[in-house]
Structure formats: structure tokens, C-alpha cells
Amino acid sequence: MKRHSRQRDAVRNALCSVKSHPTATVVYDMVRAEFPNISLATVYRNLAEMHQSGDALMLTTKSGAVHFDADTSQHSHHCCLTCGGVSDVFIELPNLCEIANETGCDAEYYSLMFYGECDSCRSKVKN
Numbered sequence: 001m002k003r004h005s006r007q008r009d010a011v012r013n014a015l016c017s018v019k020s021h022p023t024a025t026v027v028y029d030m031v032r033a034e035f036p037n038i039s040l041a042t043v044y045r046n047l048a049e050m051h052q053s054g055d056a057l058m059l060t061t062k063s064g065a066v067h068f069d070a071d072t073s074q075h076s077h078h079c080c081l082t083c084g085g086v087s088d089v090f091i092e093l094p095n096l097c098e099i100a101n102e103t104g105c106d107a108e109y110y111s112l113m114f115y116g117e118c119d120s121c122r123s124k125v126k127n
């Protein structure tokens with residue numbers, strides 16, 4: 001039991017230490033240095049639990065890849081169509097109250113993903 005909570009903490013700390021929106025596989029590689037016997041399934045389960053308890057965002061991109069984000073504040077994302085990388089987008093968006101006025105539906109939060117080439121792929125010299 002102790003071992004499991006230590007693994008859970010390692011997964012949690014790994015996700016909180018980066019802003020790169022890693023997939024479970026990337027987090028797995030990060031914690032494997034400390035816990036060589038940890039399985040990818042355990043890492044994924046711990047990340048999914050963080051999402052369920054509201055401590056992480058779970059972002060599924062167009063390709064089907066699932067990325068995790070320890071920053072649960074309201075923000076949008078960009079997904080690169082070339083490298084698949086996910087990055088943060090902080091831009092002003094319509095007030096959620098306007099959604100209610102417009103549609104009569106209550107809007108509590110939004111989830112927005114922009115697609116296109118990322119900054120680093122765009123700046124690569126194309127031969």
C-alpha cells in the first residue's frame with residue numbers, strides 16, 4: 001500500500017513539474033528512473049484519478065493522443081498538426097454569461113483546442 005502511494009506521489013509530482021502537457025507515456029518515462037518497476041497502466045490510472053478528482057486536465061487531441069495538464073485553471077490549448085505537441089493558449093474569450101443569454105443553456109466552463117503548426121515547427125528551415 002505504501003509503495004502505491006509513493007508511486008502515486010511520483011506521478012503527481014512529475015506532472016506538476018512540467019508545463020509540456022505530457023502523455024501518460026512521457027510521464028511513465030519520467031517516473032521510471034525512480035520506480036523502475038512501475039507499469040504504464042499504473043501511471044495512466046494515477047493520471048486518470050488526478051483528472052477525476054479535479055487535479056488535472058485530460059486533453060484528447062485529434063490524433064487520439066491523451067495529454068495531461070496539472071494546470072486546471074481555465075485556459076485553452078494549441079495542438080501542433082506536425083509534432084503533436086500541446087501548448088497553452090491564454091486569450092480573452094466570450095463571457096460565459098453570454099452563452100446563457102444566447103442559448104438559454106448554462107455554461108460553467110469551456111474546453112477549446114486550436115490546431116495548426118506550432119512555433120518551433122514553423123521556425124524549422126524547410127528544404
Ligand SMILES: [Zn+2]
Nearest residue numbers: 080083118121
Ligand atoms: Zn510542432
Ligand SMILES: [Zn+2]
Nearest residue numbers: 069071087088
Ligand atoms: Zn494547459
